[in-house]
Amino acid sequence: MIKNWKHDIENRRDKARNYLISGENTVEIRDDEVQIEVIATEIRTSSFKAQTTAVPPVTITTTISFPTKMDIIxxxxxxxxxxxxxxxxxxxxxxxADNQLLMCVPGCGGTGKFQLIRAITKYFQLTKRGKMLRKLAPTSIAAAEIDGLTIHSFLGKSHKNSKKKQKRTFGPDDMKLENEWRHVKYLIIDEISIIGLSLLACFNRGVWV
Ligand SMILES: Nc1ncnc2c1ncn2[C@@H]1O[C@H](COP(=O)(O)OP(=O)(O)OP(=O)(O)O)[C@@H](O)[C@H]1O
Known part of the structure; x- marks a missing residue:
């Protein structure tokens, strides 16, 4: 009796093993018995293991390579x-930052202020924000050096010795002025030490309109 029972158990075990090896998910033991479903997925034994084996989805992103500040430096x-x-x-x-940047870079002649302006200009240009920067200087030579405008030409003022005396008027409806300055967010004034107070006041009125 025991021998038969043992033999029956061994038979069942072999059958089950063979079905599992052959890859079938359902092992039929006997017609009158309940079917055993083999679950193919791994049963989590540890939450730590589950965390460490979880692979995050891979996303492909395209990066635009801007010149780094260090490159320009x-x-x-x-x-x-x-x-x-x-x-x-x-x-x-x-x-x-919404706050205004007010910055003064003093220094004797030849200390490298223009070199700094060149580096800043390069950064604006390479990051496609050149329109946001406007450079002004009191004299035409200084303005030409920084590739900017003279304050007089910005104000539409002619020089004292010019025959054609004209003064630009600023008003809220000055569309030309508005278009000129629409994108400007940063203003560099070179050689500010030689700008007289009256011109500075006039300029101040112009940019506040
Ligand atoms: N970091 C730097 N590396 C190499 N050359 C520099 C550097 N800084 C300044 N120079 C050189 O030194 C010289 C004087 O510099 P720069 O013209 O910038 O001075 P500045 O302060 O604008 O003078 P100024 O007030 O007379 O216009 C220039 O020939 C410039 O190329």
Whole structure:
């Protein structure tokens, strides 16, 4: 009796093993018995294992490579003081700060203010924000050097010795002025030390309109 029972058990076990090896998910033991369903998925034994084996979905993104600030700092061989000034401006530009950046970079002739302006201009241009920057200077030579405008030409003022005396008037409906300055967010004034107070006041009125 025991021998038969043992033999029956072994038969069933072999049958079950063979079905599992052959890859079938359902093992039929006997017509009158309940079917055993083999679940193919792995049963989680540890939450830690589940966490570590979870592979995050891979997404493909295309990156636009902008020149880094360090590239420009290297290109213009900015010294530490020029570098700090450059970083202040470019961080303000890249940040979401709503506050106005008022910055004065003093220095004797030949200390590298123009070199700094060149580096800042390059950053605006390479990041496709050149329209946001306007450069002004009091004299035509200084303006030409920085590739900017003279304050007089911005104000539409003729020089004292000019025959044609005209004065630009500013008003809320000055569309030409508005279009000129629509995209301008940053203004660099070179050689500010030689700008007289009256011209500065006139300029101030112009930009506030
Ligand atoms: N970091 C730098 N690396 C290489 N050259 C530099 C650097 N800074 C300044 N120079 C050079 O030094 C010279 C004087 O610099 P720059 O014209 O920028 O001075 P500045 O302060 O604008 O002078 P100024 O007030 O007389 O216009 C230039 O020939 C410039 O190329």
């Amino acid at each position: 290297k290109q213009f061989t900015l010294n530490s003081q020029q570098k700090y000034s450059f970083m202040i401006v470019t961080r303000h530009l890249d940040g979401s």
